[in-house]
Amino acid sequence: MTIETLTTFFMWCSIINGGLLLYAVVIQMVAPDFIYTFQRRFFPINRETYETVYYAFLGGYKLLYLVFNLVPYIALRIME
Incomplete structure (x- = not known):
């Protein structure tokens, strides 16, 4: 496996997981009552515990x- 292949792999992993993280944060900010x-x-959980866990x-x-x-x-980009 080449450095270019690994760089591309980690780039797409970062984009996809960053998007999922951003989605979870935005949903919590926009509709916290709906999600709760x-x-x-x-x-069966109370609101304070739910917020702590989330x-x-x-x-x-x-x-x-x-x-x-x-x-x-980032490390792979530096190595290139």
Whole structure:
């Protein structure tokens, strides 16, 4: 596998995962009540706990996105 192939792979991984992260943040900002009531159907949870869990999820997802997608892509771009 060449550096160009890996660079392209990590570029698309970064774009797709960045889009999913952005989508999750925008949905939470635009319609937090809708998302909470939708999730409440599946998990009996109060609002404060839901917000804590959701923001922890977003923080963890952002950290994983940076470490496993964006940093390798930047490193490969530097290596080229």
